[in-house]
Amino acid sequence: MEPETGAAELAEETAEAAEATAAEMAETAAEAPEAIAETVTDFGERLAMDGERVVTTVMQPWNAWQLVIVAALFAAAHLGRAWLGPKLHEWMRTRENWPRWRMRYAVMLHRRLRGWLFLGGVWLALGVTRQVDPAAGTAVLRVVALLATGWLFVALVTRLIANPLLRGLLRYGAWAWITLRILDLDTEFARVLDSLAIQAGELRIxxxxxxxxxxxxxxxxxxxxxxxxxxxxxxxSNPEISPSMQVLAVKLLQLLFYGVAVFVGLRAVGVDLTGLAVLSGAIGVGLGFGLQKVVSNLVSGLIILMDKSIKPGDVISVGQTFGWISTLGARYASVVTRDGKEYLIPNEDLITTQVVNWTHSNNSVRIDLDFGTSYGDDPHAVRACAIAAAQGCGRVLAQPAPVCHITGFGDSSVDYILRFWIDDATAGLTNIRGDVFLALWDAFQAEGITIPFPQREVRMLDGSQLAVARRTAE
Known part of the structure; x- marks a missing residue:
């Protein structure tokens, strides 16, 4: 078979399959409104019958009195919250030794104090009614008690979800399902929702x-x-695990847990995941071309975490940025400078560019200070005075001890370099340089050592306007 002939046949088969799928979808779409309308009509009739039955039941004297009891209990719960709420709030303010999680739950329960009081009153009224007159019906009180219990339970559980959108969806969805379940309308409602579907071939949503x-x-x-x-x-909280490995382990566990959640969730609702393999491969190829930088940053982040070259708390210099690493993310590293600025440096830059890690193998950092003194000062005395001045600063380490060397004879001064070590680079470098310079100034002033500075001599030439004006003034 020639390549052109094969391509033509393949295109023809693809077109026929597309036409067949389109025809099937059109037929399904044409039939769908009739089925949906029939299901909705049945559900409406059932709902109207149930509503009529509920109204008839409620209109009975004892059921009406149950509604009055429910209203009275709600009013009593509201008044009870107004009286008891401030007292509980003041008592909670005195619990200073409580852990944070216990205080959080106490605040959550305090905010729903009216619901707790109403729930307790309804169940108490239900129990008393059954004990006083077992033959009397308690359908209204029972339904209200079950609804109050379910709604309050859902409100407490969903409060643990941090995402507001997800929390709201789960809360209102659970409230609706509990209400339909207690009122025995869940089967019909589920049948109506299942009839609202789109079907293409074997796929039905x-x-x-x-x-x-x-x-x-x-x-x-x-x-x-x-x-x-x-x-x-x-x-x-495990001190035996290095910071970089902690971040790596946390990221891998998050990826594992969320991946399992997606897989289990889709399988639980009957979604066939076998077809996602080809789709994920196609998406992967597209993302490989369109999101090269993002993928590069993700891979670079994993490399940084595995080789431990950079970890949270390290003091680094990248170009003109100097600061300590606050967090290592999947795409970037957060570097906080001494002036409070937070730079988000892509992980790829930390791999491909030169990075100075001041605390990679240890926290000791050497600092060099250049200064000069007059030629009339004894170099031995200058060196001893400079070393003593550096040792007098609190952040300068005693070991390795500070050293001072002559680096050259300048035009107007003898040049020196003072070297000392610190182990707390995160506390800043400029401030310790300033402290040592100030200590040098005080020590030189006490020992009579002078620091030369450029001096210029101004000469007035004979015949110049300034010289003539001076002679005239004299």
Whole structure:
């Protein structure tokens, strides 16, 4: 078969398959409104019948009295919160020795004090009613008690989710599902949501499937985040693990937990993941061309964490940026300077450019200071005075001891270099230089050692205007 003939046949087969898929989708789309309308109509009729039954039931005298009891309990809970809330708040303010997590839960419970009081009152009223008159119906009180319990439980659990959007979606979704479940409307409602679907070949996506996927993925992500945070806390509190390996382990665990959450969540709602392999390969090729810098930064970040060349807390210099590393991210490193500026340096720059790590193997840093004295001063006395001045500064290490050497004979001074060591570069370099220079100044003043400075002599030539004016003034 010639290549051109094969390509033509392949194009023809592809066109036929596309036409067949389009025809099937069109037929499904034409039939979908009728099925949806029929399902919605059935659900509406069932809902109207249930509503009529509820109204008829509520209109009975004892059920109406149950509604009055519920309203009275809600009013009592509101008044109880107004009276008890400030007292509990003042008591909580005195709990200074409580750990942070306990205080957080106490605040969360205090904010929902009215719900707790109402819940306790409803269940108490339900129990008393059953004890006083077992033959009396308690359907209204039972439904209200179950709804209050479910809503309060959902509110407390979803409060642990940090993401506001995800927290809101899970909270309102769980409230809706609990309400439908207690009112025995969940089956019909699920059938309506499942009828709102789009089908293309074997792929069928319904509103019910999307909601299930959102709920399952939300719970899976919440559990993954909880496990990742607890694991990160354990790793970061282990002194035997280096800072760079801590960051690497935390990143890998986060990737593992969130990957498992996505896989389990999609499998739980019945999504076939076998077809994602080819799709992920195609997406990977596209991302390889379009996101080269991003991928390079990600790989560079892993290399930095594995070779331990840079770790959080190190003092580095990159170009004109000098500071200490605050955090190592997946894409960049955060470097905080002495003036409070925070530079986000891409990980690729830390791999490909020259980086000065002042605290790579140890925290000791040598600092050199250049100065000069007059030729009339004894060099031996100058060196001893300079070493003593450096040793008098608190941050200068005693070992290795400071040293002072002559570096040359200048035009107007004898040039020296003073070298000393510190082990706290994160506290700053400019300030220790200034302290040692000030100590040198005080020591030279006490010993009578002079620091030369350029001096210029101005001569007035005869016949110049300045010379004539001077003679006239005299």
């Amino acid at each position: 319904s509103v019910l499937l999307v909601l299930k996927a959102a709920l399952v993925l939300g719970v899976a992500f919440f559990l993954a985040r909880l496990l990742a945070r607890s694991s990160a806390h354990r790793i970061e």
